[in-house]
Amino acid sequence: MKKDVAIVGVGQSPFYRKCGMAVRELCFMGFQEAMKDIDLKRVQIDGSIVCSAAEYDKQRSPASVIVDYLGIMPAPSFNLETLCSSSSTGVRVAYSLIKSGLHEVVAVIGFQKMSELTSHEAAERMGRGGDIQWESPFGVTMPAYFGMVASAHMAEYGTTPEQLARVRVKSSIYGEINDKAVYRKKISMEDVLNSEMVTSPLKKFDCCANADGAAVVILASAEMAERITDKPVWILGLGGSTRSTALAGRLSFTSVPVSREAAQAAYEMAGIGPEEIDVAEVHDCFTIAEIVAYEDCGFARPGEGARLIDEKQTYLGGRIPVNLDGGLLSKGHPIGATGASQIRAITRQLRGESGKTQVEGAKFGLVHNLGGPGLYNYVTILGRD
Amino acid sequence: MGFEKFGVVSFTSETKAVEFLKFLEEGKMMTTECRKCGKIYFPPKMDCSVCGASEVDWIEIDELGELVAYSTVMHGPTGFENDVPYTIAVIRLPNGVQVFGRISNNIPVDNIKVGMKLKIVPIKLPLDKASYEFMHA
Numbered sequence: 040m041k042k043d044v045a046i047v048g049v050g051q052s053p054f055y056r057k058c059g060m061a062v063r064e065l066c067f068m069g070f071q072e073a074m075k076d077i078d079l080k081r082v083q084i085d086g087s088i089v090c091s092a093a094e095y096d097k098q099r100s101p102a103s104v105i106v107d108y109l110g111i112m113p114a115p116s117f118n119l120e121t122l123c124s125s126s127s128t129g130v131r132v133a134y135s136l137i138k139s140g141l142h143e144v145v146a147v148i149g150f151q152k153m154s155e156l157t158s159h160e161a162a163e164r165m166g167r168g169g170d171i172q173w174e175s176p177f178g179v180t181m182p183a184y185f186g187m188v189a190s191a192h193m194a195e196y197g198t199t200p201e202q203l204a205r206v207r208v209k210s211s212i213y214g215e216i217n218d219k220a221v222y223r224k225k226i227s228m229e230d231v232l233n234s235e236m237v238t239s240p241l242k243k244f245d246c247c248a249n250a251d252g253a254a255v256v257i258l259a260s261a262e263m264a265e266r267i268t269d270k271p272v273w274i275l276g277l278g279g280s281t282r283s284t285a286l287a288g289r290l291s292f293t294s295v296p297v298s299r300e301a302a303q304a305a306y307e308m309a310g311i312g313p314e315e316i317d318v319a320e321v322h323d324c325f326t327i328a329e330i331v332a333y334e335d336c337g338f339a340r341p342g343e344g345a346r347l348i349d350e351k352q353t354y355l356g357g358r359i360p361v362n363l364d365g366g367l368l369s370k371g372h373p374i375g376a377t378g379a380s381q382i383r384a385i386t387r388q389l390r391g392e393s394g395k396t397q398v399e400g401a402k403f404g405l406v407h408n409l410g411g412p413g414l415y416n417y418v419t420i421l422g423r424d
Numbered sequence: 425m426g427f428e429k430f431g432v433v434s435f436t437s438e439t440k441a442v443e444f445l446k447f448l449e450e451g452k453m454m455t456t457e458c459r460k461c462g463k464i465y466f467p468p469k470m471d472c473s474v475c476g477a478s479e480v481d482w483i484e485i486d487e488l489g490e491l492v493a494y495s496t497v498m499h500g501p502t503g504f505e506n507d508v509p510y511t512i513a514v515i516r517l518p519n520g521v522q523v524f525g526r527i528s529n530n531i532p533v534d535n536i537k538v539g540m541k542l543k544i545v546p547i548k549l550p551l552d553k554a555s556y557e558f559m560h561a
Contacts, residue, residue, distance in 0.1 A: 176431020
């Protein structure tokens, strides 16, 4: 197993509908938990990457304010943004900072306080999430993009609203027992199927919701990891891909091309295949997104993703358990924090710290983190000794 | 200047491709073809990312497209609140080029099916604005 760069600390704040505190305080909650994993006397963080979607931030260039509050100065810091995949991109950059020898310990701090915007302001930003020159003038929304994917997947493969609903039902079962999740109520098939239509064929419970939250991942060189933790989780594979914002330029509507490309690159770097992954976190911003992610990550063949959820193969105890922390659908989706929260979940699985949702003996885990409706994807494959 | 007249809500006014809008106002749906390598783009591009040239010809899109994906939006973003419901869609032309737009409200939502043939029709919008939509072939 490749042992170049390790994850040595992970933490997150609870995710909230409305957190009632300052962004810097929210970030401190995530940082505090991450630092519990580390022998404080023996480590100095020598760099940090602050990840958020700036369009939701009130503070201009928030990195300095946040690292000041966390006490990680004067180590170099900067802001990084790839929409919803910002903090997975942060982990990719941290890996290269460490592998290059420039840094030994780097903190990736992801956050978003979405409640700071009015719903009017949030809807205005959503409208600009498309290609502003050619497509936003028609009135685009994030849910509608995935509604389009669902329409194509249903037409091509016969995927049904019931199969989409099963994804939300699974999410709610694990969300109920995640004390960091926003939504902690069990949701039935009927609840999902009878909920209000948002954008066809997606209903209210097919969609994740905005949230406030922060999540932190601390990475270290192999040499440093040995000194500060006895449970290093190694970065084995990193894959990334970027594609057109304009939907007209999209290569497929039954899959998310960036996801497929990023997963393939990550598997190649890790030298393992999808059949060796024991547990995964995928970007379930919408129920259809999880089904397509099963296919894009190679857990199912194209068109067979829905069967995995029908057969409960992505539940704990199934062939490939997915989103055992409730995923975005239950946790909520504070854009910049989501990737780091997913990486935290898999790191804890590989350390055997996931309690009721622990996959026994998990050795390899995968994180699939999408940016926008298919602009970016960053896939991270992790493994333990 | 001028491109702010494209679509229901415009977010940018300046582009070298402003002729696209002028053609729409004349009732023609046009796009660009690279004069050097022949690559056809939609949306139009005034610079070719395949061969690097910046000389293009405007060509008319008059073929029918096949519906690839669609969604009927019930909650629009800011500026579109009074437009809902409307259906956004991508169609694929015989040459493989795809076009994003709205399906005409004249087509009942229940009649919309992936794979159906649609034509692209330039339309006028209030406030001297112009756009295009997909209609029955």
